[in-house]
Amino acid sequence: MLEIKNLHAEVEGKSILKGINLTINKGEVHAIMGPNGSGKSTLANVLAGRDDYEVTEGSIFFDGKDISELEPEERAGEGIFLAFQYPVEIPGVTNTTFLKEALNAQRKYRGEEELDGMEFVKMLRGKTKELGIKDDMLKRAVNVGFSGGEKKRNDILQMAVLNPKLAVLDETDSGLDIDALRIVADGVNKLRSENNAILVITHYQRLLNYIVPDQVHVLAHGEIRRSGGKELALELEEKGYADYSGEAA
Amino acid sequence: MAATLETVEQVKSLEMEKYKYGFVTDIESDKAPKGLSEDTVRFISAKKNEPEWLLEWRLKAYRHWLTMPEPTWGKLQHAPIDYQDSYYYAAPKSNEDRPQSLDEVDPELLKTYEKLGIPIREQEVLAGVAVDYVFDSVSVATTFREQLKEVGVIFCSISDAVQEYPELVKKYMGSVVPYGDNKHACLNSAVFTDGSFVYIPKGVRCPMELSTYFRINELNTGQFERTLIVADEGSYVSYLEGCTAPMRDENQLHAAVVELVTMDDAEIKYSTVQNWYPGDAEGKGGIYNFVTKRGICRGKNSKISWTQVETGSAITWKYPSCILQGDNSVGEFYSVAITNGRQQADTGTKMIHLGKNTTSRIISKGISAGKSQNTYRGLVRVSAKAEGARNFTQCDSLLVGDTCGAHTVPYIESKNRSARLEHEATTSKISEDQLFYCRQRGISEEDAVGLVVNGFCREVLQELPMEFAVEAQKLVSISLEGSVG
Numbered sequence: 001m002l003e004i005k006n007l008h009a010e011v012e013g014k015s016i017l018k019g020i021n022l023t024i025n026k027g028e029v030h031a032i033m034g035p036n037g038s039g040k041s042t043l044a045n046v047l048a049g050r051d052d053y054e055v056t057e058g059s060i061f062f063d064g065k066d067i068s069e070l071e072p073e074e075r076a077g078e079g080i081f082l083a084f085q086y087p088v089e090i091p092g093v094t095n096t097t098f099l100k101e102a103l104n105a106q107r108k109y110r111g112e113e114e115l116d117g118m119e120f121v122k123m124l125r126g127k128t129k130e131l132g133i134k135d136d137m138l139k140r141a142v143n144v145g146f147s148g149g150e151k152k153r154n155d156i157l158q159m160a161v162l163n164p165k166l167a168v169l170d171e172t173d174s175g176l177d178i179d180a181l182r183i184v185a186d187g188v189n190k191l192r193s194e195n196n197a198i199l200v201i202t203h204y205q206r207l208l209n210y211i212v213p214d215q216v217h218v219l220a221h222g223e224i225r226r227s228g229g230k231e232l233a234l235e236l237e238e239k240g241y242a243d244y245s246g247e248a249a
Numbered sequence: 250m251a252a253t254l255e256t257v258e259q260v261k262s263l264e265m266e267k268y269k270y271g272f273v274t275d276i277e278s279d280k281a282p283k284g285l286s287e288d289t290v291r292f293i294s295a296k297k298n299e300p301e302w303l304l305e306w307r308l309k310a311y312r313h314w315l316t317m318p319e320p321t322w323g324k325l326q327h328a329p330i331d332y333q334d335s336y337y338y339a340a341p342k343s344n345e346d347r348p349q350s351l352d353e354v355d356p357e358l359l360k361t362y363e364k365l366g367i368p369i370r371e372q373e374v375l376a377g378v379a380v381d382y383v384f385d386s387v388s389v390a391t392t393f394r395e396q397l398k399e400v401g402v403i404f405c406s407i408s409d410a411v412q413e414y415p416e417l418v419k420k421y422m423g424s425v426v427p428y429g430d431n432k433h434a435c436l437n438s439a440v441f442t443d444g445s446f447v448y449i450p451k452g453v454r455c456p457m458e459l460s461t462y463f464r465i466n467e468l469n470t471g472q473f474e475r476t477l478i479v480a481d482e483g484s485y486v487s488y489l490e491g492c493t494a495p496m497r498d499e500n501q502l503h504a505a506v507v508e509l510v511t512m513d514d515a516e517i518k519y520s521t522v523q524n525w526y527p528g529d530a531e532g533k534g535g536i537y538n539f540v541t542k543r544g545i546c547r548g549k550n551s552k553i554s555w556t557q558v559e560t561g562s563a564i565t566w567k568y569p570s571c572i573l574q575g576d577n578s579v580g581e582f583y584s585v586a587i588t589n590g591r592q593q594a595d596t597g598t599k600m601i602h603l604g605k606n607t608t609s610r611i612i613s614k615g616i617s618a619g620k621s622q623n624t625y626r627g628l629v630r631v632s633a634k635a636e637g638a639r640n641f642t643q644c645d646s647l648l649v650g651d652t653c654g655a656h657t658v659p660y661i662e663s664k665n666r667s668a669r670l671e672h673e674a675t676t677s678k679i680s681e682d683q684l685f686y687c688r689q690r691g692i693s694e695e696d697a698v699g700l701v702v703n704g705f706c707r708e709v710l711q712e713l714p715m716e717f718a719v720e721a722q723k724l725v726s727i728s729l730e731g732s733v734g
């Protein structure tokens with residue numbers, strides 16, 4: 001589903017990703033861990049196609065298609081979703097409006113029929129119920145005045161509504177209390193199917209107890225230094241990143 | 250001496266003859282001759298079969314206009330206006346071949362509405378809106394009049410009102426905006442061609458929203474609409490004014506006057522969506538929109554509320570204002586002004602507190618994009634007798650890009666110590682993070698700008714009647730097209 005080869009990327013002239021290779025197949029869950037500033041969020045942004053994040057070498061194939069020239073909204077339409085490390089506030093735009101705009105824009109991109117207000121609200125109510133999110137959250141402006149944890153939950157709600165093929169969760173677990181962590185994990189597990197894939201970026205092994213990964217990767221200094229099964233996360237928790245502190249040869 | 254006098258009289262009578270002659274042929278024509286003179290004023294008045302008092306009023310205004318300087322305090326730049334280069338009257342059709350129904354309305358106009366997502370007929374049928382179309386200065390279609398008549402509401406063109414309700418027109422026209430108020434209003438008083446008249450009788454809540462669409466049709470035709478709305482004791486009306494204009498290349502002068510009067514316990518809600526042609530990307534063409542809008546809360550507990558969404562025009566010069574004369578009266582101003590390309594807007598309000606315990610509220614949202622300039626200019630004045638006056642003002646500016654300008658110029662004059670005046674102002678930029686967030690969810694950059702800006706304007710847009718709000722949201726997005734990327 002996702003095939004990243006020898007990916008190099010820079011931000012503002014600074015080289016950050018230095019040859020990432022990563023393949024994620026349908027139905028798999030991968031976790032990326034790694035020290036602060038190692039390039040995890042950069043990878044997520046590059047996948048999503050953010051301006052200013054320039055790919056200098058390598059390729060990104062998604063569903064067999066080279067997406068490196070696509071606009072962010074086109075990648076979203078292709079089915080890539082990014083849960084942000086720092087979700088953004090949009091004053092005056094209610095969650096409902098935002099989600100309806102987003103979903104219909106994606107459906108339009110894919111040549112599917114847009115949902116009318118009634119159909120949409122019905123579907124939305126179903127999702128909030130499933131995730132145990134209160135409906136009054138829908139009437140509030142996107143992330144405005146939300147607590148840190150609420151913002152993360154809101155991103156998961158968006159994910160559930162948009163039903164992406166690939167969800168990239170950038171530290172969605174940080175700042176969550178136990179219950180919220182469970183909501184987030186439930187949401188992710190509900191999305192999980194043989195047709196979807198999930199990439200979880202996290203600092204904590206704890207999340208991986210709820211969302212059990214097929215593979216864990218260590219990203220340091222802009223490279224994937226090591227990959228392994230879920231037990232790698234436990235090892236990292238114990239030992240830290242000392243083994244990965246040096247620049248690559 | 251005597252001879253000279255004789256000569257003068259001879260010449261005068263000759264002139265009269267010439268004038269009469271010219272007059273007769275001209276009146277057949279659908280257009281006044283180009284340019285502005287007393288003859289133009291007489292022509293318009295004669296065309297409309299107006300009573301003597303109104304002609305006199307127009308002439309007084311015209312003569313005064315000649316002596317008035319152009320207002321210069323707006324933060325606006327434009328070449329001097331050549332008043333002789335315009336036509337001041339153009340009737341599209343004679344009475345008989347006016348469109349009798351909307352089916353006969355210009356399909357171009359209907360197309361524009363469609364683009365905005367407001368099929369007219371649907372809007373009429375579903376929303377029960379009475380529509381008084383103004384094409385090129387003359388009303389060509391009026392609907393729902395009968396229904397309004399049943400409850401005693403008068404809603405007609407101001408020309409018809411002059412014929413049918415001369416006493417009301419004479420009593421109120423110019424009572425809120427005197428002809429000498431400012432140069433643009435003065436010009437309007439001299440040459441206004443049409444507009445709407447509304448009278449809501451005592452205790453009547455107008456059963457539907459009244460709506461007028463304006464548009465400019467003929468090349469070089471200055472538009473001088475005049476609207477007068479009187480809400481008698483305990484009455485209520487919501488009035489919608491909207492404009493769409495097709496592309497054109499010449500600067501066009503538009504100087505409208507709107508006067509509102511509320512008696513005791515009456516309320517007028519006046520909403521505008523203004524979308525005149527703003528000119529091309531280089532600022533060529535586009536409408537010069539010099540509007541004088543003012544309401545007076547004459548009665549106690551009365552209320553006037555202005556809501557405007559200004560997206561069009563090359564130049565917008567407009568300050569819908571409230572004179573709060575009656576005790577406990579309330580004035581409101583909700584405004585969204587969007588400028589893009591080379592547009593210039595200088596808009597705001599004046600709240601004049603005269604009565605006791607009068608309250609005013611100002612919410613202004615200015616959005617500047619492209620190379621435009623957007624100024625909020627507002628005055629809150631509290632007179633010595635306005636015990637307990639209160640005002641709340643909030644002016645927010647949003648910048649899209651970094652080649653535009655946003656300015657806030659609030660004036661406060663308080664002569665009463667008990668007044669409580671609050672002012673808040675913010676300026677922000679649309680953020681890359683917001684745009685990326687929207688785009689990551691599938692929303693195109695342009696739509697993302699529209700969404701974020703609509704959110705920014707929400708407080709104002711939600712003041713609009715439902716069907717108008719939908720149109721306005723679309724306009725907000727459409728008018729920012731091409732501002733990013």
Ligand SMILES: Nc1ncnc2c1ncn2[C@@H]1O[C@H](COP(=O)(O)OP(=O)(O)OP(=O)(O)O)[C@@H](O)[C@H]1O
Nearest residue numbers: 011012014016034035036037038039040041042043
């Ligand atoms: N827009 C930017 N401008 C300049 N430098 C940037 C930008 N974005 C990222 N960087 C730099 O790139 C490096 C990698 O940042 P990134 O956010 O990808 O790290 P991370 O692995 O997600 O860290 P964390 O665990 O703290 O979230 C850092 O040194 C950061 O300062």
Ligand SMILES: [Mg+2]
Nearest residue numbers: 040041042085
């Ligand atoms: Mg990060």
